[in-house]
Amino acid sequence: xKRNTIDRRTFxxxxxxxxxxxxxxxxxxxxxxxxxxxxxxxxxxxxWKDAIDAGVSQSFAKATGIAIKYDETEDNELQPKxxxxxxxKRRPPVAVNWDTTTNATKSALKxxxxxxxxxxxxxxxxxxxxxxxxxxxxxxxxxxxxxxLAYRTDAFPQGAPKSWKVMLDPxxxxxxxxxxxxxxxxPAAQVAGGGKVEDIPKNMKAAWDFIGKLKAQxxxxxxxxxxxxxxxxxEIDLACTIVTNARGAKKNGVKVxxxxxxxxxxxxxxxxxxxxGLPANELYWAKQYVNHALSxxxxxxxxxxxxxxxxxxxxxxxxxxxxxxxxxxxPEDFKKLLRVPNKIQVENEKEWFGKFKAIxxx
Amino acid sequence: MLLxxxxxxxxxxxxxxxxxxxxxxxxxxxxxxxxxxxxxxxxMGEASLHLLDTETFDTGExxxxxxxxxxxxxxxxxxxxxRSVLGAAxxxxxxxxxxxxxxxxxxxxxxAWTRKVLLVSLFLPFFIGQVVRAYGWLIIxxxxxxxNTVFGAVGLGPYKMIYNYPSVLFGLVQYLLPxxxxxxxxxxxxxxxxxxxxxxxxGAHWLRxxxxxxxxxxxxxxxxxxxxxxxxxxxxxxxxxxxxxGTNDFIANAxxxxxxxxxxxxxxxxVAIVLVLIATALAAVILTVxxxxxxxxxxxxx
Numbered sequence: 001x002k003r004n005t006i007d008r009r010t011f012x013x014x015x016x017x018x019x020x021x022x023x024x025x026x027x028x029x030x031x032x033x034x035x036x037x038x039x040x041x042x043x044x045x046x047x048w049k050d051a052i053d054a055g056v057s058q059s060f061a062k063a064t065g066i067a068i069k070y071d072e073t074e075d076n077e078l079q080p081k082x083x084x085x086x087x088x089k090r091r092p093p094v095a096v097n098w099d100t101t102t103n104a105t106k107s108a109l110k111x112x113x114x115x116x117x118x119x120x121x122x123x124x125x126x127x128x129x130x131x132x133x134x135x136x137x138x139x140x141x142x143x144x145x146x147x148x149l150a151y152r153t154d155a156f157p158q159g160a161p162k163s164w165k166v167m168l169d170p171x172x173x174x175x176x177x178x179x180x181x182x183x184x185x186x187p188a189a190q191v192a193g194g195g196k197v198e199d200i201p202k203n204m205k206a207a208w209d210f211i212g213k214l215k216a217q218x219x220x221x222x223x224x225x226x227x228x229x230x231x232x233x234x235e236i237d238l239a240c241t242i243v244t245n246a247r248g249a250k251k252n253g254v255k256v257x258x259x260x261x262x263x264x265x266x267x268x269x270x271x272x273x274x275x276x277g278l279p280a281n282e283l284y285w286a287k288q289y290v291n292h293a294l295s296x297x298x299x300x301x302x303x304x305x306x307x308x309x310x311x312x313x314x315x316x317x318x319x320x321x322x323x324x325x326x327x328x329x330x331p332e333d334f335k336k337l338l339r340v341p342n343k344i345q346v347e348n349e350k351e352w353f354g355k356f357k358a359i360x361x362x
Numbered sequence: 363m364l365l366x367x368x369x370x371x372x373x374x375x376x377x378x379x380x381x382x383x384x385x386x387x388x389x390x391x392x393x394x395x396x397x398x399x400x401x402x403x404x405x406m407g408e409a410s411l412h413l414l415d416t417e418t419f420d421t422g423e424x425x426x427x428x429x430x431x432x433x434x435x436x437x438x439x440x441x442x443x444x445r446s447v448l449g450a451a452x453x454x455x456x457x458x459x460x461x462x463x464x465x466x467x468x469x470x471x472x473x474a475w476t477r478k479v480l481l482v483s484l485f486l487p488f489f490i491g492q493v494v495r496a497y498g499w500l501i502i503x504x505x506x507x508x509x510n511t512v513f514g515a516v517g518l519g520p521y522k523m524i525y526n527y528p529s530v531l532f533g534l535v536q537y538l539l540p541x542x543x544x545x546x547x548x549x550x551x552x553x554x555x556x557x558x559x560x561x562x563x564x565g566a567h568w569l570r571x572x573x574x575x576x577x578x579x580x581x582x583x584x585x586x587x588x589x590x591x592x593x594x595x596x597x598x599x600x601x602x603x604x605x606x607x608g609t610n611d612f613i614a615n616a617x618x619x620x621x622x623x624x625x626x627x628x629x630x631x632x633v634a635i636v637l638v639l640i641a642t643a644l645a646a647v648i649l650t651v652x653x654x655x656x657x658x659x660x661x662x663x664x
Binding site: 353 | 437442
């Protein structure tokens with residue numbers, strides 16, 4: 001009898017395989033649930049919002065007629081609201097959350113997200129798309145990004161700095177910047193301080209010593225928009241930031257370039273996930289949105305805007321990132337990337353944050 | 363006719379027999395507000411007694427004082443706390459010193475034009491949010507800002523005037539000055555000008571009059587302003603973030619970090635409770651030293 005039955009996942013996969021041949025490539029049920037007027041997607045502002053809008057949302061809205069509205073609440077601030085809504089079985093404030101993989105992993109550990117395993121476009125993605133340590137897909141990673149050493153070109157007439165240690169040069173005192181929670185810098189500091197990435201998290205003395213030396217350089221600590229602003233206003237010469245921010249500043253006419261120093265640079269991922277508690281029809285269309293975001297067409301547009309390598313292997317780097325090690329394509333590029341598994345990041349986030357703060361606030 | 367109708371409606375909704383409860387009913391919204399605050403504090407107090415499990419990111423069921431022990435053991439919290447209290451004290455002192463003459467001139471000036479200018483200057487900042495004002499200082503004091511441009515024109519600088527502790531205090535003084543003036547002005551208004559004139563006619567120099575007559579009589583306003591400015595400065599979040607460059611956090615920033623950056627609501631609640639206790643204790647010290655009577659709470663003033 002089983003031979004003649006079909007479970008939902010198999011059906012969706014089959015339908016998806018068929019639907020994937022269509023231009024929009026969405027999976028379809030026999031009768032599509034009612035379309036909501038709009039879907040709310042949490043995003044970061046600036047280049048980040050522009051990129052997802054141009055790459056994913058506009059084509060989704062055109063194909064489905066569903067408008068995409070954005071919630072630009074900071075990811076860390078939305079997180080407790082989402083958790084509270086799911087716990088209290090209320091409708092969550094957003095239908096799709098664009099989140100760091102570290103934050104998305106925390107939400108997944110709390111079982112806050114819907115399983116996305118039935119999305120047809122998951123097939124054929126790079127392995128980095130799959131979250132580690134979970135059954136199924138409570139989140140899906142959507143692209144990778146590198147925390148580069150961004151620098152003001154005026155301050156480096158001889159060319160790009162070679163090492164993260166340049167931040168310790170006294171002439172850059174008060175003119176360097178890091179993220180205010182130290183994110184993205186730990187592995188680079190570990191290697192620059194003479195340690196090994198493999199020793200993270202057991203022995204991070206090298207990283208903390210290096211960060212301690214940096215404290216004497218009076219760094220500015222901020223978030224994504226601050227880096228662009230600081231470069232623009234001439235406040236800093238060097239920063240450890242996501243390549244997208246440096247690229248955004250450069251596009252805005254700021255004399256900024258970036259490099260992957262000899263010690264390497266941290267690579268990380270961002271993710272999409274859908275909080276539990278959405279009405280059934282909205283959940284269906286939210287999944288369609290995520291599925292669409294993984295398609296070649298949407299990934300190409302989205303990642304072009306961000307200047308980042310997507311998880312869809314069919315996309316090509318944007319013209320200005322071809323050959324750039326911050327958009328790794330060659331084996332030697334990948335060798336310089338420092339990766340810390342998300343599980344380790346999540347488990348040690350509080351301790352690392354506390355140590356970073358102790359150094360920087362001291 | 364209209365008044366009779368309104369009177370009839372009032373009598374129907376609130377009969378004469380209920381009049382004795384009128385004052386209590388008028389207090390209800392304030393009581394409700396206080397209850398909401400107390401409920402929030404109670405919730406945070408309870409939450410502060412649970413420890414975060416970083417494997418599940420849920421807080422544990424067991425009650426523990428571990429979050430408070432962590433605050434006590436981590437030097438960061440003591441440094442940030444000390445910086446906040448010291449900063450609030452400096453800001454209070456400087457703000458009062460600047461606010462008193464402003465309020466005095468505003469009240470005592472014979473020129474209507476001067477009073478209008480001072481009033482407009484006082485209220486204008488209220489229409490501009492704290493964050494916008496802080497960003498305004500970045501434009502003025504930044505490396506490529508207005509002031510450094512002027513310095514550059516005469517061959518000086520550039521000077522680093524923002525992203526440090528003094529710039530945070532400067533921003534707080536500018537933010538809190540109007541609050542202080544508004545609280546001091548009624549106290550100055552309440553001082554009969556003839557008392558000052560009497561003092562001077564008896565031979566007191568203006569400084570002596572100021573010290574022995576004006577200042578003591580303006581004490582209720584000064585105490586109220588000191589309390590408001592101190593507590594607002596102590597609990598401020600935006601100025602340290604925008605003008606502090608990330609290395610001059612106040613305690614409210616530590617509360618934010620615990621709640622939102624490391625998702626530890628237990629630790630965040632514990633830091634918030636500590637902040638409330640310290641702010642309350644310091645406010646109590648101010649009232650004890652200067653006397654609650656200065657705010658008009660003593661029996662003699664009834």
